[in-house]
Amino acid sequence: LTHMHYDHVGTFDTFAEAQFHLQDDEMAYATGRYMRHAHLNHPYEVDEVTGMVRLVYERRVTFHRGEAELAPGITVHRVGGHADGLQCVRVSTRRGWVVLASDVSHYYEHFEQRRLFATMFNLGDALEGYDTLEQLADSRRHIVPGHDPLVMERYPPASPELEGIVARLD
Ligand SMILES: [Zn+2]
Known part of the structure; x- marks a missing residue:
């Protein structure tokens, strides 16, 4: 999970065997003091956050602090x-x-x-994050944004029946 906003975590409970990988900071953020504020809590669903807390108790969440290798090449x-x-x-x-x-x-x-998206916790980290993307990727053409419809235009479909749904990024 890149983070626990509803559009990124929403179907977690349909993956009954999955082990989830989350940053320490995300769980602390989504369960801490800043969630008292509507501007910051609106992209979270409390049932999804508490659902992930339950998975912590079932040892199905692996926490990371910064950078981590999940498998060779990932x-x-x-x-x-x-x-x-x-x-x-x-x-x-x-x-x-x-x-x-x-x-x-x-x-x-x-x-x-x-440019910056409207929902934002830390502007400085967001701007530094653009540098991080460029340092990690082989080129700007190797960076895949999370919500841009252009991704489906710039990459081929994974298969004919998945046209417009799943693209090949490799
Ligand atoms: Zn988000």
């Missing part, structure tokens, strides 16, 4: 900014290091033009 990297424990994912592919930005950069124009 690493996570804490960025913060949009959510305090937001992390991106770097994957080794046939075309090199691809970075799944998630909400570190919602759209291409966010990192390309150093």
